[in-house]
Amino acid sequence: MADAILGVSAFYHDSAAALVIDGEIIAAAHEERFTRKKHDSGFPRHEITYVLEEAGLELEDITAVAFYDKPYLKCERLLETYHSFAPRGLKSFLSAIPVWIKEKLFMRQMLRAEFEKLGCSNPVLLFPEHHLSHAASAFYPSPFSAAAILTLDGVGEWATCTIGVGRENGIEILRELDFPHSLGLLYSAFTAYCGFKVNSGEYKLMGLAPYGTVGSPQVEKWKALILSEMVDLREDGSFLLNMEYFNYATGLTMCVNEKWHQLFGLPQRQAETALDQNYMDLALAIQEVTEEIVLLLAKTAQGLTQCDSLVMAGGVALNCVANGKLLRSGLFKDLWIQPASGDAGGALGAALAGWYIHLDKPRKCVGQDAMKGSLLGPEYGAKKILKVARRYQAPHKAYEDFAGLCLDVAELLAEGQVVGWFQGRMEFGPRALGNRSILGDARHPEMQKKLNLKIKYREGFRPFAPSVNEECIPEFFDLDRPSPYMLLVAPVLQKRCKGLPEGYQSLPLYDRLYHPRSDVPAITHIDYSARIQSVNKEVHPKYWQLIDTFRKSTGYGLIVNTSFNVRGEPIVCTPEDAYRCFMATEMDYLAIGDFLFSKKEQPHYADRDYWQQKYELD
Ligand SMILES: [Fe+2]
Numbered sequence: 001m002a003d004a005i006l007g008v009s010a011f012y013h014d015s016a017a018a019l020v021i022d023g024e025i026i027a028a029a030h031e032e033r034f035t036r037k038k039h040d041s042g043f044p045r046h047e048i049t050y051v052l053e054e055a056g057l058e059l060e061d062i063t064a065v066a067f068y069d070k071p072y073l074k075c076e077r078l079l080e081t082y083h084s085f086a087p088r089g090l091k092s093f094l095s096a097i098p099v100w101i102k103e104k105l106f107m108r109q110m111l112r113a114e115f116e117k118l119g120c121s122n123p124v125l126l127f128p129e130h131h132l133s134h135a136a137s138a139f140y141p142s143p144f145s146a147a148a149i150l151t152l153d154g155v156g157e158w159a160t161c162t163i164g165v166g167r168e169n170g171i172e173i174l175r176e177l178d179f180p181h182s183l184g185l186l187y188s189a190f191t192a193y194c195g196f197k198v199n200s201g202e203y204k205l206m207g208l209a210p211y212g213t214v215g216s217p218q219v220e221k222w223k224a225l226i227l228s229e230m231v232d233l234r235e236d237g238s239f240l241l242n243m244e245y246f247n248y249a250t251g252l253t254m255c256v257n258e259k260w261h262q263l264f265g266l267p268q269r270q271a272e273t274a275l276d277q278n279y280m281d282l283a284l285a286i287q288e289v290t291e292e293i294v295l296l297l298a299k300t301a302q303g304l305t306q307c308d309s310l311v312m313a314g315g316v317a318l319n320c321v322a323n324g325k326l327l328r329s330g331l332f333k334d335l336w337i338q339p340a341s342g343d344a345g346g347a348l349g350a351a352l353a354g355w356y357i358h359l360d361k362p363r364k365c366v367g368q369d370a371m372k373g374s375l376l377g378p379e380y381g382a383k384k385i386l387k388v389a390r391r392y393q394a395p396h397k398a399y400e401d402f403a404g405l406c407l408d409v410a411e412l413l414a415e416g417q418v419v420g421w422f423q424g425r426m427e428f429g430p431r432a433l434g435n436r437s438i439l440g441d442a443r444h445p446e447m448q449k450k451l452n453l454k455i456k457y458r459e460g461f462r463p464f465a466p467s468v469n470e471e472c473i474p475e476f477f478d479l480d481r482p483s484p485y486m487l488l489v490a491p492v493l494q495k496r497c498k499g500l501p502e503g504y505q506s507l508p509l510y511d512r513l514y515h516p517r518s519d520v521p522a523i524t525h526i527d528y529s530a531r532i533q534s535v536n537k538e539v540h541p542k543y544w545q546l547i548d549t550f551r552k553s554t555g556y557g558l559i560v561n562t563s564f565n566v567r568g569e570p571i572v573c574t575p576e577d578a579y580r581c582f583m584a585t586e587m588d589y590l591a592i593g594d595f596l597f598s599k600k601e602q603p604h605y606a607d608r609d610y611w612q613q614k615y616e617l618d
Helices: 031-035 045-055 071-085 090-104 107-117 130-139 183-193 202-211 217-230 257-264 277-305 320-328 344-358 382-391 402-414 447-456 470-476 509-513 541-554 575-584 605-615
Strands: 004-009 016-021 024-030 064-067 146-152 159-167 170-178 231-233 239-241 309-313 334-337 396-398 419-422 436-440 465-469 488-491 529-535 558-563 589-592 595-598
Touching: 004 045, 004 344, 016 045, 016 344, 024 031, 024 045, 024 344, 031 045, 064 107, 064 344, 130 146, 130 159, 130 170, 130 309, 130 344, 146 277, 159 183, 159 277, 170 277, 170 344, 183 202, 183 239, 183 277, 202 277, 202 320, 202 509, 217 231, 217 257, 217 277, 231 277, 277 309, 277 320, 320 334, 320 488, 320 529, 382 575, 382 595, 402 419, 402 436, 402 541, 402 589, 402 595, 419 575, 436 447, 447 558, 465 470, 465 541, 470 529, 529 541, 541 558, 575 589
Parallel strands: 004 064, 146 309, 309 334, 419 589, 465 529
Antiparallel strands: 004 016, 016 024, 146 159, 159 170, 231 239, 396 595, 419 436, 436 558, 465 558, 488 529, 589 595
16 A cells, blocks of 8 residues: 655645655645635645545545644744743734634644544644755755755744755754744845735845846945844854844834834835835845855855755745856755745645655655656646636637647747646646746747736736746756756846946836847846746646747747736636636736637637537536
């Protein structure tokens, strides 16, 4: 009988479930995609049902359930923190503690009760620590038999950063940095001060940073202030934060605003107000400090482990600009980053820790990436798609062969149309990788504007990423390896880049943003870099085929890929989610499976009988 381990992350943010059978990753998905509630932190019952269904198992068949952190340790951290900061935190203590006592301290009972509702009265429960779950999610699916491990996030139980080593089926944690000294929370504090939401706006802050003026007196001064007043950084990358500047340990906000205002001479930016150069400079200052800390930690990890390869996870590992610099530093020969690096990925890590550490099973899949392209979520057949078409009386065209669909979609893209692309299994992790994506032509000078303002309804400064067929990387980017999960930023080749007009630096943000910088302007960032997703023919054959079809007609083996959602909503999960998102935006076409939906044409019901018969529609 196979051993199946169910990994669960829940009750904090980004709930998820993952299923590992005999060491193989079978399925994983985020609860938010099913419930349509962004960063849903509830018990992931939809996910659990889904991952079991995917494997054809019942809960009774599960060997153990692995939860992604140790609740008792977490509660201890909370109590000790309030104790050491008393009486400052009394107000938040009174409002937060009852939740923790009720929900966190009795986690084991809560989990048992939730599983009972699902019909399983007494599952074997494992509780690997939070950062061990992150470390396991980084090391076990990586292709390396041995690697240094760096985990960085806001906070788990106590740890905010660990350095470890993975060898065969074992993980050893060598160094740990503890709450409240946290690189993730430091970055989140700047996210909040720059007017973005904590836990989701960090990516926006990273996107804003390149608009800061590199090397300017203001940026240099602010970096120096961060490092002299807020962060006591040591040579090994460990640091202490000056908690006079931060409220998160005891309060319900991130920053002590008056202290920050005094330090930077800049008030907190109110959400949704105009962004001026000061906030771009502040974003750049904290981004550069973050990169410095990550590099020092990586150097320490290399020194402690003597490994050639590094693996990373935890929310900070999604900082792809820092990752790109780490790779180019040459500290490690190779780097692998868990695509679901946030807490959702902890579910997968917990399940893998259950298999390799708790059950002590030998390592699998060494030499190859075991994430299956992170395409681990549900997929939907033609029957489901046609039901949506009928329900919404949706104009659509059906294709008998996928190549025909690729030809039409490639042509539409080359005309400058924006196409929703929904195929196969949903991605696990925050990035859409070509199965729940919105696509456009990167060469089109207006594409970035169109996608930002008419489809994503979001801040225009946020950059788009290219999906490039793996073998075409050298034609576009200065990158010597694949980047399958959109987690590396690398320079666009100089020969493709264009110069800037005189007086460019003094132009307003959006004029700078929309100035074309290369022959693929929609994916070339302000600093001539791109956040790359490479597409492998074997791992991702349909998406590769579409891009290759586009290449054959245009000479460009690269397209724009942005996640299939609108601002504030989770990425679409089902064909119905996709169709509704399509209709709610100015997206031009939508491909789901072998069907192409449009807003313009009349329904293709002439062949309805044929399809009804073929897919046994009810
Ligand atoms: Fe975490």
